[in-house]
Amino acid sequence: MTKIKPVGPIPDGYTSLDGELSVGGIKASQIVDQHGSPVFVYSRSLLDQRMAELKQAMPEQLDIHYAMKANPFAPLLKHMVSAADGIDIASGGELVMALAAGARHISFAGPGKRDEELRAAIEAGVTINLESPTECDRALRIGSECGVAPVLAIRVNPDFDLKGSGMKMGGGAKQFGMDIELVAGEMEKILKAGAKWRGFHIFAGSQALKADAIIETQIQTLELAGRLAEEAGAAPEHVNLGGGFGIPYFPGDEPLDITKIGAALGERLSNLPDILKNTRFAIELGRYLVGEAGVYLTRVIDRKVSRGETFLVTDGGLHHQLAASGNFGTVVKRNYPAAIASKFDDKPEETVSIVGCLCTPLDRLSDNAEMPRAEVGDIVAIFCAGAYGATASPANFLGQGPAAEILVG
Numbered sequence: 001m002t003k004i005k006p007v008g009p010i011p012d013g014y015t016s017l018d019g020e021l022s023v024g025g026i027k028a029s030q031i032v033d034q035h036g037s038p039v040f041v042y043s044r045s046l047l048d049q050r051m052a053e054l055k056q057a058m059p060e061q062l063d064i065h066y067a068m069k070a071n072p073f074a075p076l077l078k079h080m081v082s083a084a085d086g087i088d089i090a091s092g093g094e095l096v097m098a099l100a101a102g103a104r105h106i107s108f109a110g111p112g113k114r115d116e117e118l119r120a121a122i123e124a125g126v127t128i129n130l131e132s133p134t135e136c137d138r139a140l141r142i143g144s145e146c147g148v149a150p151v152l153a154i155r156v157n158p159d160f161d162l163k164g165s166g167m168k169m170g171g172g173a174k175q176f177g178m179d180i181e182l183v184a185g186e187m188e189k190i191l192k193a194g195a196k197w198r199g200f201h202i203f204a205g206s207q208a209l210k211a212d213a214i215i216e217t218q219i220q221t222l223e224l225a226g227r228l229a230e231e232a233g234a235a236p237e238h239v240n241l242g243g244g245f246g247i248p249y250f251p252g253d254e255p256l257d258i259t260k261i262g263a264a265l266g267e268r269l270s271n272l273p274d275i276l277k278n279t280r281f282a283i284e285l286g287r288y289l290v291g292e293a294g295v296y297l298t299r300v301i302d303r304k305v306s307r308g309e310t311f312l313v314t315d316g317g318l319h320h321q322l323a324a325s326g327n328f329g330t331v332v333k334r335n336y337p338a339a340i341a342s343k344f345d346d347k348p349e350e351t352v353s354i355v356g357c358l359c360t361p362l363d364r365l366s367d368n369a370e371m372p373r374a375e376v377g378d379i380v381a382i383f384c385a386g387a388y389g390a391t392a393s394p395a396n397f398l399g400q401g402p403a404a405e406i407l408v409g
């Protein structure tokens with residue numbers, strides 16, 4: 001007997017129609033018939049619901065930015081441009097996409113910005129989150145070359161990290177941001193050069209599910225911003241407090257308590273030190289805004305048994321869903337939420353491993369999961385596919401090419 005491995009929790013908001021999974025009121029089989037398989041389906045109403053709940057929970061004076069690297073699919077991006085207060089980009093390519101989607105409030109973080117990327121951002125009036133003193137020098141030089149005062153913020157490498165986060169991006173030696181002791185000098189340089197001083201960007205980590213860890217980080221971030229502003233004697237117009245809001249992917253993961261976070265942050269924002277009294281604050285979120293609003297559908301093209309283990313072989317795989325295969329920053333392979341979409345109401349009957357069509361043993365979408373009996377032609381759904389799916393997977397591997405993507409009602 002193979003040992004059953006549970007799958008992660010299916011996100012709220014997915015319902016069935018005639019026994020099948022439906023997204024935006026359309027049945028999985030209809031979606032696949034019309035758009036082909038595999039396909040990423042993103043739900044506008046789930047995106048809206050998520051944003052509405054978040055705005056309800058967060059203090060009113062807080063802006064919510066969308067970090068578009070989570071999902072840059074043009075129709076979804078356009079939707080997020082109108083739903084969010086700003087768009088955070090991390091490359092010149094994303095700048096082009098954000099401008100095409102009509103974004104107006106854009107900020108640009110990320111190490112290794114090329115001169116051309118800095119120039120395009122400066123000319124577009126985008127806030128640049130400076131990652132190093134030399135990048136600061138380049139931005140000032142390029143600004144004077146093209147006769148535009150650049151809008152500059154300093155990304156700070158904080159002296160703390162987000163506890164329990166999946167990916168740590170602050171604390172210790174990091175390629176992101178400037179070490180605290182460099183900040184005052186760089187601020188002075190920016191102010192002297194006549195650039196527009198925007199403020200700070202402090203991002204301490206990603207994918208945290210514990211409200212208390214996020215609250216503690218936000219408190220530390222506010223204290224740090226206040227301290228740095230005092231040191232340099234200049235009030236920041238804007239402080240980006242980072243993000244780190246996680247979503248449940250695996251068995252046992254619990255959704256984040258955003259009401260608790262919002263209440264704690266609201267209290268802090270109404271008791272700020274004088275130097276931050278006129279500062280505007282933002283958080284930047286990727287997966288939390290879009291991750292659960294997307295599902296990946298892939299058809300079963302073979303069913304086989306090997307030494308007692310049943311395999312459902314699909315026409316999809318890790319070239320579209322690298323993270324679900326356990327090969328994107330995870331140590332132990334655990335199962336993402338998954339289901340047989342074409343038999344969504346059926347009870348589990350057997351233990352199967354769902355694999356992709358790539359010629360590598362890494363290409364496993366779900367190990368030894370309990371599922372209704374699926375045959376060739378049935379459709380598998382892998383949930384939490386709205387973030388870091390299509391965009392963060394090696395679509396060209398084995399000549400497979402990208403999956404279709406659609407945004408539905």
Ligand SMILES: *Cc1c(COP(=O)(O)O)cnc(C)c1O
Binds near residue numbers: 243244284288
């Ligand atoms: C990747 C990234 C984000 C988004 O992270 P999520 O975990 O998707 O919310 C936000 N800010 C910065 C600076 C990032 O690099």
